[in-house]
Amino acid sequence: FDYDGPSMKTEVPGFDIADMLVFLQNVGAVHFFCNYEESRGNYLVDADGNRMLDLYTQISSIPIGYNHPALLKVLSKPHNLSTFVNRPALGILPPENFPERLMETLVSVAPRGMSRVQTMACGSCSNENAFKSMFIWYKNKERGHNQPSQEEINSCMLNQGPGCPDLSILSFMGSFHGRTMGCLATTHSKSIHKLDVPSFDWPIAPFPKLRYPLEEFVRENSQEEARCLEEVEDLIVKWRQKGKTVAGIVTEPIQSEGGDNHASPDFFKKLRNIARKHGCAFHVDEVQTGCGPTGKFWAHEHWGLDDPADIVSFSKKMLTGGYFHKDEFMPYRIFNTWMGDPSKNIFLTEVLNVIKTERLLEEVSRSGKALLQGLYELQAQYPHLLSAARGVGTFCAINARDDATRDRLILKVRNKGIILGGCGEKSIRFRPALVFKEYHVHLFLNIFNDVLAEH
Amino acid sequence: FDYDGPSMKTEVPGFDIADMLVFLQNVGAVHFFCNYEESRGNYLVDADGNRMLDLYTQISSIPIGYNHPALLKVLSKPHNLSTFVNRPALGILPPENFPERLMETLVSVAPRGMSRVQTMACGSCSNENAFKSMFIWYKNKERGHNQPSQEEINSCMLNQGPGCPDLSILSFMGSFHGRTMGCLATTHSKSIHKLDVPSFDWPIAPFPKLRYPLEEFVRENSQEEARCLEEVEDLIVKWRQKGKTVAGIVTEPIQSEGGDNHASPDFFKKLRNIARKHGCAFHVDEVQTGCGPTGKFWAHEHWGLDDPADIVSFSKKMLTGGYFHKDEFMPYRIFNTWMGDPSKNIFLTEVLNVIKTERLLEEVSRSGKALLQGLYELQAQYPHLLSAARGVGTFCAINARDDATRDRLILKVRNKGIILGGCGEKSIRFRPALVFKEYHVHLFLNIFNDVLAEH
Numbered sequence: 001f002d003y004d005g006p007s008m009k010t011e012v013p014g015f016d017i018a019d020m021l022v023f024l025q026n027v028g029a030v031h032f033f034c035n036y037e038e039s040r041g042n043y044l045v046d047a048d049g050n051r052m053l054d055l056y057t058q059i060s061s062i063p064i065g066y067n068h069p070a071l072l073k074v075l076s077k078p079h080n081l082s083t084f085v086n087r088p089a090l091g092i093l094p095p096e097n098f099p100e101r102l103m104e105t106l107v108s109v110a111p112r113g114m115s116r117v118q119t120m121a122c123g124s125c126s127n128e129n130a131f132k133s134m135f136i137w138y139k140n141k142e143r144g145h146n147q148p149s150q151e152e153i154n155s156c157m158l159n160q161g162p163g164c165p166d167l168s169i170l171s172f173m174g175s176f177h178g179r180t181m182g183c184l185a186t187t188h189s190k191s192i193h194k195l196d197v198p199s200f201d202w203p204i205a206p207f208p209k210l211r212y213p214l215e216e217f218v219r220e221n222s223q224e225e226a227r228c229l230e231e232v233e234d235l236i237v238k239w240r241q242k243g244k245t246v247a248g249i250v251t252e253p254i255q256s257e258g259g260d261n262h263a264s265p266d267f268f269k270k271l272r273n274i275a276r277k278h279g280c281a282f283h284v285d286e287v288q289t290g291c292g293p294t295g296k297f298w299a300h301e302h303w304g305l306d307d308p309a310d311i312v313s314f315s316k317k318m319l320t321g322g323y324f325h326k327d328e329f330m331p332y333r334i335f336n337t338w339m340g341d342p343s344k345n346i347f348l349t350e351v352l353n354v355i356k357t358e359r360l361l362e363e364v365s366r367s368g369k370a371l372l373q374g375l376y377e378l379q380a381q382y383p384h385l386l387s388a389a390r391g392v393g394t395f396c397a398i399n400a401r402d403d404a405t406r407d408r409l410i411l412k413v414r415n416k417g418i419i420l421g422g423c424g425e426k427s428i429r430f431r432p433a434l435v436f437k438e439y440h441v442h443l444f445l446n447i448f449n450d451v452l453a454e455h
Numbered sequence: 456f457d458y459d460g461p462s463m464k465t466e467v468p469g470f471d472i473a474d475m476l477v478f479l480q481n482v483g484a485v486h487f488f489c490n491y492e493e494s495r496g497n498y499l500v501d502a503d504g505n506r507m508l509d510l511y512t513q514i515s516s517i518p519i520g521y522n523h524p525a526l527l528k529v530l531s532k533p534h535n536l537s538t539f540v541n542r543p544a545l546g547i548l549p550p551e552n553f554p555e556r557l558m559e560t561l562v563s564v565a566p567r568g569m570s571r572v573q574t575m576a577c578g579s580c581s582n583e584n585a586f587k588s589m590f591i592w593y594k595n596k597e598r599g600h601n602q603p604s605q606e607e608i609n610s611c612m613l614n615q616g617p618g619c620p621d622l623s624i625l626s627f628m629g630s631f632h633g634r635t636m637g638c639l640a641t642t643h644s645k646s647i648h649k650l651d652v653p654s655f656d657w658p659i660a661p662f663p664k665l666r667y668p669l670e671e672f673v674r675e676n677s678q679e680e681a682r683c684l685e686e687v688e689d690l691i692v693k694w695r696q697k698g699k700t701v702a703g704i705v706t707e708p709i710q711s712e713g714g715d716n717h718a719s720p721d722f723f724k725k726l727r728n729i730a731r732k733h734g735c736a737f738h739v740d741e742v743q744t745g746c747g748p749t750g751k752f753w754a755h756e757h758w759g760l761d762d763p764a765d766i767v768s769f770s771k772k773m774l775t776g777g778y779f780h781k782d783e784f785m786p787y788r789i790f791n792t793w794m795g796d797p798s799k800n801i802f803l804t805e806v807l808n809v810i811k812t813e814r815l816l817e818e819v820s821r822s823g824k825a826l827l828q829g830l831y832e833l834q835a836q837y838p839h840l841l842s843a844a845r846g847v848g849t850f851c852a853i854n855a856r857d858d859a860t861r862d863r864l865i866l867k868v869r870n871k872g873i874i875l876g877g878c879g880e881k882s883i884r885f886r887p888a889l890v891f892k893e894y895h896v897h898l899f900l901n902i903f904n905d906v907l908a909e910h
C-alpha cells in the first residue's frame with residue numbers, strides 16, 4: 001500500500017504560501033500545503049505532487065500512516081455514518097454502543113493499575129481535566145469527605161479561597177503539557193509559548209540533563225538524577241510552607257517538545273515514590289509518547305513499575321484525547337459539552353487492531369534499533385555536526401551543532417524527500433508512524449548521509 | 456425526513472444506566488443511552504426505541520437536526536474521505552483546499568468588522584486562545600513593539616513577571632466561558648464548576664438582573680443596566696490600581712448556562728464603549744448563541760453595532776471551534792497540534808448551505824415567535840408554576856417556581872416524549888435545532904400544557 005520511495009518535483013513549498021492565505025490565520029507557521037488524498041502509508045504528498053517520506057507525521061499524531069485501508073473501510077460501513085454526522089454530548093447522552101466501544105478500545109490498552117478512563121478531545125483538555133481531578137481529589141482528601149462548606153461554595157464563585165484553593169502542580173523545566181492556561185503553567189519548553197500570558201506560581205523542578213548514550217554515563221547520570229530528585233522534594237516542602245501545597249506532580253516519560261530529554265527508570269521510580277510519600281498525585285503525560293512509538297504501548301511501561309501512576313493522559317496517535325485514572329479520581333465534576341468524539345473511537349478500534357495484527361510494536365522496536373544504530377554511525381562520522389543520538393523504539397532524536405544548522409539540515413533533507421521535525425534548542429526528532437519499517441530507516445539514513453556529506 | 460411525532464415505549468431511561476457502565480466515567484451524569492442511527496431531524500431516539508422531540512439538541516450543539524441527508528451525503532463522496540482519516544496538524548500542514556474551504560464556510564459568515572479567523576477544536580480552546588490573543592495584544596500595545604526583553608523571556612519560563620504579566624480578563628457573574636483553567640476563571644454560573652480548582656484574581660462584574668418581558672420594564676431595566684456598567688468601570692479602575700490591569704472584557708450576548716439572562720442592545724453598546732475607552736479588548740463569546748438560534752446568525756447582530764467586538768468566539772452548532780478577530784490580534788503565537796479539525800469544516804459547509812437554501816434563520820424567527828407566545832400564555836395560565844418567559848428566536852427560556860419543580864417538569868415531559876434542558880437556578884431552556892418548525896412548537900406546547908395541568 002505504501003509508495004516505494006520519495007519523488008520530488010519542486011522545492012518545498014513550491015509556491016508562495018502567503019498567496020494562498022487571505023483572511024487566514026498564522027501564515028508564518030505553515031510549512032507547505034498537502035494533498036492528503038494522494039498521501040499513503042509513510043508518504044506525505046504536497047500540493048505540487050512532491051512525495052516525501054514522513055518522519056514527523058503531523059507532530060507525531062498519525063498512528064498507522066496516511067489513508068490506511070482499515071480506516072477508509074470504517075467510512076464505507078453504513079452503520080458507522082451516524083457517528084460522524086451526530087456528535088453527541090457524550091457525558092449525558094452517549095451512544096448505546098459506547099460502553100462496548102470503550103471496552104474494545106481504551107479499556108483494552110489501559111495502563112497497569114488504572115481502573116477508569118475519561119475521554120476528552122485533545123491533549124490540552126485531557127491534561128487540564130487531569131489537573132482538575134487531582135485538585136478535587138486533594139481537597140476531598142484534606143476534607144475527609146466531599147461536602148464543601150458554604151464558605152467554599154461562596155468564595156469559589158469569586159475565584160477566591162478557600163473555594164478556589166492555592167494548590168499547585170509541580171512540573172519540570174523543559175516539559176510540555178499543552179498551551180491552555182492551566183497546562184501552560186506546567187509547560188516550560190520555549191519562552192515563546194508562555195510570554196505575555198498570566199500564570200500560576202507553581203514549582204518547577206530541574207529535569208535531569210543526561211549524557212548520551214545512557215549506558216556509557218551511568219554514574220554521572222545517576223548523580224544528576226539524584227540532584228533533580230532532591231530538588232523535587234525541596235520544592236514540595238517549600239511550596240507547602242508558602243501555602244501553595246503541591247497536589248500533583250506531572251511529567252512526560254520522555255520530554256518531547258523540550259528536546260527529547262530522557263531519564264532512567266530508576267529516576268521515575270524514585271519520583272513516583274516521592275509523590276506517594278508527600279501525598280501528591282502522580283500524573284504521567286503520554287500525549288506524545290503513548291500508543292506505541294517507544295516499542296511498548298505506553299512509554300512508562302519501560303519503568304517496570306506495578307503502580308506507575310495515578311493518572312495517565314493521552315491524545316495524538318490515540319486520535320481521541322483522555323486520561324486513565326484510579327478509582328479515587330472519579331470525575332464527578334469533570335464535564336464539558338462533547339467530552340470527546342465517538343467518531344475518533346471508531347478509528348481507534350481499527351488502529352489498535354492493526355497494531356495487534358501487524359505486530360507493530362515489534363516492528364517499531366526493530367526499526368528503532370536500526371534507526372538509532374544508524375544515528376550512532378552518522379554522529380561518529382560527522383562529529384562536528386551531530387551528537388547525542390538517543391531514543392527508545394523509533395522515538396529518537398539527535399542534536400545538531402546549533403539551531404541554525406538544525407534548521408538548515410531539516411530544510412535540505414526536505415528537498416530530498418524526507419520530512420523531519422525539530423524540538424528543544426537544537427535537536428532533530430524522529431516521529432515516524434508505527435508502520436515505519438527497517439527499509440524506510442535505510443532510505444532515510446542514505447538521504448541524511450548525502451545531505452551531511454554535502455554540508 | 457423528520458418523524459411525525461414522539462413515540463414512547465418505556466420510561467426514560469428504560470434500564471439501569473450503571474449496568475451499562477463498567478470502567479466508565481461519570482455514571483451519574485448520563486441521562487440515557489441513544490440510538491443515533493435511528494434519530495432523525497428534530498427527534499432523538501433512545502436505546503429502547505423511545506422517540507423524543509429534542510429541544511435540547513446535545514446542549515445546543517446540533518445545528519440542522521439528526522442525520523440530515525446533506526451531512527450523510529458528505530460521507531458518500533470519495534474525495535472527502537481522506538479528510539476524515541488523516542487529521543492534519545492544520546497550523547503547519549493544511550490541506551491544499553483549506554483556504555478555499557475557509558472562505559466558503561467561516562469567512563462567509565464573519566461578523567461585521569472581523570477580518571480574520573482562527574480555527575480551534577472546541578469552545579474551551581477557542582476561548583483560552585482568544586484570551587491569550589488579548590493578553591499578547593495588550594502587552595505589545597504597552598511595549599509599542601513586539602520584541603520582548605531578555606528579562607521577560609527569562610521570567611516567563613518560571614511563570615513569573617514581567618514575562619508572565621499580572622493581567623486580567625473582566626467577566627460577569629452568571630457567565631459561562633468553559634471549564635479549562637483560563638476559561639474557568641471567567642466562568643461564574645455554578646459553584647460546582649469551580650470548586651477546588653485554583654483560579655486567578657480577576658474582576659467579576661454584576662450582570663444585569665432584568666425583569667421580563669423586557670418591553671414592560673424598560674425604565675427599571677435600564678437603571679439596573681446602568682448600575683452594572685458603573686460597576687464595570689469601577690472594577691477596571693480598581694484592578695488597574697491593584698496592578699492587575701484588565702486586558703480584555705468577555706461576555707456572552709445572552710448568558711446561557713447561567714440562566715438565560717438577557718441584556719439590552721444599549722447595554723452592550725455602552726459596554727463595548729467602556730472597553731474602548733479603557734483600552735481593553737472586547738470579546739463576545741458566541742459559543743452557545745452563534746449559528747442562528749436567535750434568528751440572526753450571530754446574536755450580537757441584534758445590537759446593531761458597526762464595530763461590535765474585537766474577538767468573537769464560536770463552537771457547538773458551528774461543529775468546529777474557533778474565533779474571529781481583527782487584524783491587530785494576529786495569532787503569531789497561538790498554536791497547538793491540531794488547530795481544529797478540517798472534517799468538521801466539511802460538515803459546516805453543508806450546514807451553512809442548508810441554513811441558506813432552507814432559509815432557516817427566518818424559520819427560527821417564526822418558530823421562536825410562536826414558542827415565546829406560547830410560553831407567555833402558559834405562564835399566564837399557570838402563574839404559580841411559571842414566570843419570566845423570555846427569548847430571541849428559538850433561544851428561549853422560562854422560570855419554574857423552584858429548582859425541584861423545574862427538574863420534575865423536565866422529567867415529566869421527557870416521559871411524554873419531549874427533551875428539555877435546565878439552566879441557571881430554576882430555568883428551563885429551549886435549544887432546538889434550526890429545523891424546528893412552527894408545528895413542532897405546537898406539538899411541544901400541547902404536551903407541556905398537559906404536564907402543567909396534571910402537576
Ligand code: FES
Nearest residue numbers: 121122125577580
Ligand atoms: S481544549 Fe481540547 S478540544 Fe478544545
